[in-house]
Amino acid sequence: MTAVSLAEIRKAFPDQEGTDEVLVFDGLSLSVRDREFVCLLGESGCGKSTLLNMVGGLDRDFSGHLALEGNAGPDSVKTDPRIGYVFQEHRLLPWLSVYDNLKFVLRTGGIPSDLWSSSISLWLDRVGLWEFRNAYPHQLSGGMRQRVSIARAFVIDPDILLMDEPFSGLDEFTGRQMREELLQLWRQSQKTVLFVTHNCFEACYLADRILILGNRPARVTDEVPVDIPRDYESEELFERSVGLTRKVLGTGLGRLRGQS
Amino acid sequence: MLSQLVTRVVSIAVFVAAWQVTSMLIPPRYVPGPATTFAKLIEFAGSGALLGNLATTMIRLLGGFAVALLVGVAVGSAMGLYRRAEGxxxxxxxxxxxxxxxxxxxxxxxxxGLTELGAIAAIAWTTFPAITVNVWSGVKAIDQGLIDMARVFRASRAVRGFAVILPQILPYVMGASRYGFGIAWKVTVFVELMGRSDGVGYQLNYSFQIFDMPGVFAWTLFFVAIMITIELGILKPLERHLFRWRPELRA
Known part of the structure; x- marks a missing residue:
């Protein structure tokens, strides 16, 4: 079953003078299967975040076909699939405590209030921050804030999880630990994940499948299935990520040559 | 906290002592001492003039301030939200x-005319530009990222307005209010001197006309005491409570 599918997407921004338009996507197509972890890999500025915003419903100014489906069982009636989003910055409401930040999205997501406290305690416990439930975001470290942000995305029991370089603002040690934690949460919850990154190593470690986004207007230039075990220590992971880097740079170099 | 209180009490005591010494060196028609001033204050209080005039002044002050706040928040918000309004x-x-x-x-x-309405209009007019400027810069600083977050998590327009945008603007409105209040009370006294026949400003002017320095001191002392009480007793604790989530205000 397909959870996310985009077909023949066309999207343009007005250029800086506002006279002409810049094509971001022209004929972009991709799909993510149910419960699949897909990493979208590309250089900065290639339109990865724009794509995620379109899937997340923040940007509706495009043409083409976009379909999202929930992975609920046949007996449950779900119309709109629920989306959990983890941004590059934590984007927690600074005037709410950790607990209330989670409550906020449960309320806006229309989740029955009798489930709130059990969901919040479950997810705060899973990210190891139950003790900090009454803290305000500014009292937490960067890594802890991003953990809250991840818990917030999971707590609404989303059909699809969108992540926009969630670990790029963290130091490497924290990032590494949090990638492991994320995989654990993902295994426990079996969510469909679309994860944007420019970090080849991260993509190889996390993904079931990597989609390389390249060339402007951007489209999926390559698709790389990842079938190695998710293990930081494995030699294979390192080799794969080096190979992947070459691949991504290759498309970039191709573009540069094309321009000259 | 306690040491801060001690420092404050000591600083007030030093001021009163200095005042006392000065008044002993200079004739009371120029600098009346604390005792003379307090005697005058009690005299005013006894005649009912103190509270009566204060009430009159406060009504004008609050009326003008309320109008200024309303206009300032409206204009400042429009300027912060819409580029065209700003331009x-x-x-x-x-x-x-x-x-x-x-x-x-x-x-x-x-x-x-020399009416209540004229007084309130003058107070509001003087106060609103300062409030506008503060609110304007506050609204400009709204974090679009938080609004996007709320949209992704399906917050309705109303929820985004009340639960995401308003709390971001509120600290600026609060800051603008305290600043605006300071302007408003100074101008209120001036307005009363210019065109009203009651209120603290009028009484000050009256004392001036008959060269009653203890009267001037008594009215000033009284009014300042009231304003400090409002500031420290109401506005500051309110602000601290409302914005306890802000790191810079916790220090």
Missing amino acids: ALDLWVMVCLTIPSLVYIIIAFLWL
């Missing part, structure tokens, strides 16, 4: 900010 109004807000309050008072009294 059209920023020059005029600066102009309003530059014009001396005396001009507003004269114009308000000429247009509306």
